[in-house]
Amino acid sequence: MSGVGIRETAIPGLLVVDLQVHADARGWFKENWQREKMTALGLPDFGPVQNNVSFNPQVGVTRGIHAEPWDKFVSIVTGRVFGAWVDLREGDSFGTVATVELGPETAVFVPRGVANSYQTLEPATAYSYLVNDHWSPQARASYTYVNLADPRLGIDWPIPLADAEVSEADRRHPMLADVVAMPRRRTLILGANGQLGRALSVVLPTADAWGRDRFDVTDPAAYQAVRWQDYDTIINAAAYTKVDAAETPEGRRDAWAANVTAVGHLVRVATEHRLTLVHVSSDYIFDGTAETHGEDEAPSPLGVYGQTKAAGDALVATVPGHYIVRTSWVIGDGPNFVRTMAGLAEKGVKPTVVDDQYGRLTFTDDLAAGIVHLLASRPAYGVYNLTGAGPIQSWADVAADVYELCGRSRTDVTPISTTDYTAGRQTALRPVHSALSLDRIVATGFTPKPVADSLSAYVGSLKS
Incomplete structure (x- = not known):
């Protein structure tokens, strides 16, 4: 032509x-x-x-x-x-x-x-x-x-x-x-009641934000009731995240329903209506053999939760316009490890915390900001790792940092191996190394905040 x-x-x-x-x-x-x-x-x-x-x-x-x-x-x-x-x-x-x-x-x-x-x-x-x-x-x-x-x-x-x-x-x-101007297509946040969903609602105040009470992602009928033509972007922050419970018969079914079957529905909708689909992935899709995981590493999940997240990622990758945002160790507005440690510090409890699982915390305000950056700058579609920046730490290191920020001694936290900590408990296998390479997201112009700075601010907010 x-x-x-x-x-x-x-x-x-x-x-x-x-x-x-x-x-x-x-x-x-x-x-x-x-x-x-x-x-x-x-x-x-x-x-x-x-x-x-x-x-x-x-x-x-x-x-x-x-x-x-x-x-x-x-x-x-x-x-x-x-x-x-x-x-x-x-x-x-x-x-x-x-x-x-x-x-x-x-x-x-x-x-x-x-x-x-x-x-x-x-x-x-x-x-x-x-x-x-x-x-x-x-x-x-x-x-x-x-x-x-x-x-x-x-x-x-x-x-x-x-x-x-x-x-x-x-x-x-x-x-x-x-004339009343025609509204632009909107962004839809699913899983709006979770830690990330609440952070996304803050940075995207004009977006529609739906929790499970408004939209059950596992219900096929729910998708028929939405006029998808009014949207241009779906951010899927909904997921089943109970890692240990996913190993039970009921939990396995619920994990697959939320993390795979529901994602399949979203993929169909996004493809049919030419929507951009942003999907949040997890370090649990890896077995943790590599010390740092890049975006192109093949999945190797150890447990049911990781298997369902890996399967969901594979479905999302078929959408012409997709961003898979892979993260780890998420901390936000809700129950989480840092909040638990701060509560124990306040009560004078001296916890034992595993010291042979390594990664970086991700604070939801930083994660939400990174997602907004991707949608605003529109780099190539695909997978982007996004966590906090800085040194790789163990969970025991993080707990000691929290105790110190709470005015307690770091030595109040006793390190323990995963094997000893889980002895006699029914728990899922976890990756030893969860740190994710950040080079690709940084190359788009987004620089994640240092974990130390975010942790200090977060613990300070718990005291106020």
Whole structure:
């Protein structure tokens, strides 16, 4: 498809596509839509599902100005039109206008929320458009309109509107000053009641945040009740995390339901609706043989919890737009190791803590900030390790740090081996080494906070 080109307009995301038309005595031929070649030139891979054609028998037929809740690819089969577009999306570009004359040699990609209109310049004009959602009465209810004759738009119609064929409905559309902007697609946080979910809700205050009371990720019926077209991103912070309980018959079923089957539902939704899926993974997908784990290391889980997380990761990796954020030793607003140690220190308890499991703490505010960074900067999709930065420690080292921050002696914490600590208990196997390489996330421009600084601030917050 040599000769094809894409031009930007004054409206962000509204793209003009110059098509190559092959003509001879018999007529002409063009490749009207060619996914592979056009996306390579920069056109969004918008996934059309419906093709509509509007036939206009006479010159001066004027339609619009309508903004629909989907993207569309507009082209002319025969004839010519004057096209006008108005940005009716929330944001700084609201009200921006772009006009282009269209014939068979020109097409336009129109993003969701940009209002579309046209006026025919030749008789027997056929106007065709691909859309990436199915029309329905419910979808029509979310259209946004603006008046063709609004002087604020400054559209210089080739045929004066007084002489044009315009429907009464189109003549009654509101002026720009009275238009309610089309909301942008939203972010959905699942698992909002957990430690990470609460931190994400703080840094993404406009996101929808649903806990299990609002949306049970394990219930297939729950997915049917959501209008996924209103979202562009899902952050899955929901998971079954009871490592030891996962080794029991009931726990095994619950772990697979939440960490695998539910993830499968999310993968289907994200793929079907072209959503970005952010999924939180775990150091438990590794057996801990390597001292530090990179993003490309093959999974080698020791127990059921790790197996389910590894299986969930494999499913998420099939989504075209995905970020798998792998983390370890999470500390946030809720029950966790640091809070437990601080409570024991306050009570004067001298605990025994394992000293042969090694890793780094991850504080949920840092983890949430890293996720927001990925969504804002949009590096290549894939896996990114994200933990706190600094020296690798044992759990006993962390406990001693907490005791010291609480004004107690580090020697109040007695180190013990995992074998001795778990003797006589039914526990899951845990990786000896849980530290994750941070080079890839740092290369995107995000620098995780040092664990020591975050720990000091966290313990200080527990005292206040």
